[in-house]
Amino acid sequence: MTQAIQKTLRDSAAMRWTALLLLALAMFCSYIFMDILSPIKDLMQDTRGWDSESFGRMQGAEVFLNVYVFFLIFAGIILDKMGVRFTAVLSGTVMLFGGLIKYYAVSDAFIGSSLDQWFTANLNWDGELPVIGTILPFCAGMPASAKLAACGFMIFGCGCEMAGITVSRGIVKWFKGRETALAMGSEMALARLGVATCMIFSPYFAKLGGEVSVSRSVAFGVVLLCIALMMFIVYFFMDKKLDAQTGEAEEVDDPFKLSDLGKIFSSLGFWLVALLCVLYYSAIFPFQKYAVNMLQCNLDLTPAASDTFWGGDLVTWVQYALMLVVAAGSFSSNFIKNNKSTKYGLMGLAVVALVIYCYMGYMRGTAETIFAVFPLLAVAITPILGSYVDHKGKAASMLMLGSILLVVCHLTFAFILPGVSAASAAGGVAVAYVTILVLGASFSLVPAALWPSVPKLVDEKIIGSAYAAIFWIQNIGLGLFPALIGMVLNKTNPEGTAAHELDYTWALVMLAALGIASLLISVYLKAVDKKKGYGLEEANIK
Numbered sequence: 001m002t003q004a005i006q007k008t009l010r011d012s013a014a015m016r017w018t019a020l021l022l023l024a025l026a027m028f029c030s031y032i033f034m035d036i037l038s039p040i041k042d043l044m045q046d047t048r049g050w051d052s053e054s055f056g057r058m059q060g061a062e063v064f065l066n067v068y069v070f071f072l073i074f075a076g077i078i079l080d081k082m083g084v085r086f087t088a089v090l091s092g093t094v095m096l097f098g099g100l101i102k103y104y105a106v107s108d109a110f111i112g113s114s115l116d117q118w119f120t121a122n123l124n125w126d127g128e129l130p131v132i133g134t135i136l137p138f139c140a141g142m143p144a145s146a147k148l149a150a151c152g153f154m155i156f157g158c159g160c161e162m163a164g165i166t167v168s169r170g171i172v173k174w175f176k177g178r179e180t181a182l183a184m185g186s187e188m189a190l191a192r193l194g195v196a197t198c199m200i201f202s203p204y205f206a207k208l209g210g211e212v213s214v215s216r217s218v219a220f221g222v223v224l225l226c227i228a229l230m231m232f233i234v235y236f237f238m239d240k241k242l243d244a245q246t247g248e249a250e251e252v253d254d255p256f257k258l259s260d261l262g263k264i265f266s267s268l269g270f271w272l273v274a275l276l277c278v279l280y281y282s283a284i285f286p287f288q289k290y291a292v293n294m295l296q297c298n299l300d301l302t303p304a305a306s307d308t309f310w311g312g313d314l315v316t317w318v319q320y321a322l323m324l325v326v327a328a329g330s331f332s333s334n335f336i337k338n339n340k341s342t343k344y345g346l347m348g349l350a351v352v353a354l355v356i357y358c359y360m361g362y363m364r365g366t367a368e369t370i371f372a373v374f375p376l377l378a379v380a381i382t383p384i385l386g387s388y389v390d391h392k393g394k395a396a397s398m399l400m401l402g403s404i405l406l407v408v409c410h411l412t413f414a415f416i417l418p419g420v421s422a423a424s425a426a427g428g429v430a431v432a433y434v435t436i437l438v439l440g441a442s443f444s445l446v447p448a449a450l451w452p453s454v455p456k457l458v459d460e461k462i463i464g465s466a467y468a469a470i471f472w473i474q475n476i477g478l479g480l481f482p483a484l485i486g487m488v489l490n491k492t493n494p495e496g497t498a499a500h501e502l503d504y505t506w507a508l509v510m511l512a513a514l515g516i517a518s519l520l521i522s523v524y525l526k527a528v529d530k531k532k533g534y535g536l537e538e539a540n541i542k
Contacts, residue, residue, distance in 0.1 A: 008245040009238070016174045020183055022235040023167045024190040026092065029228035030160050031194030032201075033099055033221035034062065037106075039202045039292040039368040042499035043214055048106065052493075052502070054142045056486025059289045061137035061150035062157035063475035068135070072475060073261075075162040076468020084170045085239040091166055092229035094159030099218075099225045101152030105145050107215040119144035135480065161475065163232075165467040168451060170239070172463060182387045184451050186331075189382035189444065192375040193327055195288065197320070199372035204316045210306065264466050269457045269534045272525040273450060274473040276399060279518035280446050282477030283406055283511040284439075289482055290489075291374070294504045295367035295432060298418045300425040303365045310363045319360050319369060323376065325353040330380030334387070350380065362429050370432055377437045378444035385444060393538045395449035396526035402445030403519035407512050409439040414508035456535050477514075484510070 009015040037044060037059075044050040050058070066072040079087045110116055123138040137150040167187065175183040198221075205216040264270055287294075295301075304310035329350035336343040354376065361369040389395050412435045421428025458466040488507045529536040 009242045010174055010246070015238075016178070016183075019174050019235060019238055020171065020187055021190075022231045022238070023088075023170055024187040026088075026228040026231040026235075027163065027167055027187065027191035028194040028197075029224035029231075030095055030163060031191050032198045032224050033095070033156065034160060035195060035198045035288055036202050036217055036221040037214070038289045039199045039371070040206050040214055040217060041290065041293045042296065043203075043206055043212060044106075045499045047212060047214055048145050049143045050146050052486040052489040053139065053483070054146045054486070056286075056289075056482040056484070056489075057137050057139060057142065058146045058150045058153060059286070060479045060482035061153045063161065063479035064135075064137050064150075065154045065158050066161050066475045067472060067479055070472070071158050072161055072165075072468050072472040073465075075158070076165060076465040078162075079166055079169055079468070080462065080465055084166055084173060085236040087162060087166045088170070088232040088239075089229070089236055091159045091163035092225075092232040095156050095163065096159075096222070096225045096229055098152045098154070098156030098159060099222045101155060102149045103152075103215065103218045103222050105148035105152055106218050108213075110145055110148065115148060116144045119147040123147050135483075137483075157475075161471050163228075165471055168454075168467050169463060170235075172455060173239075174242075179387070180452050180455075182383055186383050188451075189331065189375070189379040192378060192443070193323075195375050196323055196372040199292065199368045199374075200316060200320055200323070203366070203368050204313070208313070261465065261469065264458055264462060264469050267457055268528060269525070269532065269536075270454075270466065270469075272521055272528060273453060273457065274470045276403075276446075276518050276521040276525060277450060277470055278474045278477040279514050279521060280403060280406065281474050282481045283410065283514040283518070284443055285478050286481040286485055287410075287511055288374075290485055290504070290507070291371045291436075292367045293499065293502065294413065294508070295370055296500045297502045297504055298413070299367065299370070299421050299428050299432060301365045301367060301429075302425075304363060310360075310365075315360060315364060319357055319364075319372075322353045322357040322360070323372065326350045326357065326376050327379045329353065330376075331383060334380075334383040358433050361433075362426065370429065371436060373433060374436050374440045375443070376440060378440040381441060382444040385449070389449055389452060393536075395453050396522065396529050396536045398445045398449035399522040400519060400526065402442045402449070403515055403522050405438055405442035405445070407515035407519065409435050409442065410508050410512035410515060414505050414512065418505075453534075453536050481511075481514075 009019075037055075041050075041055055044055060045052075066075075075087070075091075078090070104110055120143075124140040124142075125136050125138050137154070138147050168184065171183050171187060172180065201220060202217040205220045206212060206214050208216060306312065309315055327350075329346040333343050333346040333350070336346070354373070358373065361372070385398065389398070412431070417428060417431050417435070420431045454466055454470065455463055485507045488510060489502055489504070492506050493502050525536070528534075
């Protein structure tokens with residue numbers, strides 16, 4: 001009876017995985033909005049006059065306040081001081097506010113408004129100082145709509161990154177001593193389905209009814225941010241009940257001190273993880289924002305006629321249904337231990353659905369539906385990887401393998417894909433699919449190993465601040481490289497080059513170089529771990 005009285009929500013597998021689902025759904029919605037304009041870069045150039053540099057600066061603006069006004073550090077302090085549930089609701093509210101500003105910026109109502117005139121006349125950085133000119137989200141010649149969208153994206157980014165560290169802290173809270181890596185990997189896998197959803201539905205809403213309207217895509221994202229806020233509110237009450245059961249206080253007993261950051265920054269292991277994080281993610285997230293346009297430029301695609309099934313609206317929903325079958329079948333198969341026929345049946349169903357999806361993407365002839373497979377392999381293998389780290393360890397080794405795959409994929413996009421596509425359109429699409437799926441596998445290897453390793457490097461009291469510090473360092477790269485990619489594209493392509501004819505070779509080489517650097521850091525991290533005994537190669541579950 002005593003054991004029954006002491007049992008809490010956290011002790012119930014159903015309840016803690018429900019809490020995880022709420023957090024994952026909120027991040028799923030935020031990931032959709034984060035890349036809502038990525039698959040319609042060409043439409044932004046055609047309808048709003050955003051060239052590659054303007055597009056890149058706007059995309060990089062997401063992390064500007066987090067990095068250069070140190071908002072992420074403050075977010076970590078808020079998280080440590082106020083707790084998970086307060087910070088979750090706050091982050092959802094901030095994301096929604098920034099999303100509404102971005103929606104207005106790309107809407108027809110903004111065109112010709114007084115704000116349009118003000119942004120046209122102001123914030124025209126001339127770029128004479130190269131470093132500062134790259135960091136700032138504004139530049140001369142940048143359309144007013146891109147400048148205001150950048151402002152909204154800055155605010156959204158504050159909420160999104162705050163949500164990211166809050167979700168990580170929430171998972172540690174609910175899964176401590178249990179399947180932590182599996183939970184973190186599962187959350188990331190489910191949330192990153194938002195990338196695929198964005199790639200499919202952003203162009204769908206922008207072109208709905210045969211009339212192009214980029215604001216419809218952003219409106220779709222804003223609706224999802226409302227849903228994210230609701231998920232955080234439901235989690236708020238669930239988390240509050242858990243604390244009532246355990247008698248734990250949401251507030252940290254000791255106030256935050258600057259010396260806490262000193263403890264974090266004095267750890268060599270922390271710095272190696274942070275550097276690996278910024279290098280690796282700088283080669284992934286900024287690439288996502290250009291990936292669809294890169295495929296448009298490197299593949300020989302002929303979009304299906306709108307009066308056929310392949311060019312109609314129904315095929316979009318059929319493909320998305322197939323994607324959900326792939327995700328659900330492959331993901332759930334990881335949790336079936338005792339029924340091999342069911343396990344392999346689900347895996348087989350997922351493989352068949354993926355093949356059909358890829359065929360439909362080829363028949364549609366659209367780059368966004370091809371890149372949408374990016375997170376699918378990650379969804380399938382992330383739970384396996386998370387469970388492996390929980391029970392077997394080898395996190396540092398996984399970081400090395402993920403970096404190797406990253407380099408191979410970017411070099412394939414740069415040098416192999418264009419040649420294969422020129423020789424055979426179908427061959428080019430096949431190479432693109434395989435490379436994108438492998439890149440997705442790399443994307444699951446690194447997070448499943450990296451984030452659960454942080455609690456091994458710092459004291460429990462300052463985990464929130466440690467996550468915030470890593471996210472802050474990571475955000476330097478996430479703010480810098482979208483703009484750098486855009487600048488490289490402008491420099492390596494003649495002025496006036498059409499959106500579908502850009503040469504991405506040097507931009508991809510730059511991203512591959514980041515992968516090489518992350519590989520070197522991961523090799524050194526493994527050596528340091530062996531010497532200092534951080535336990536990165538050890539299992540989480542003892």
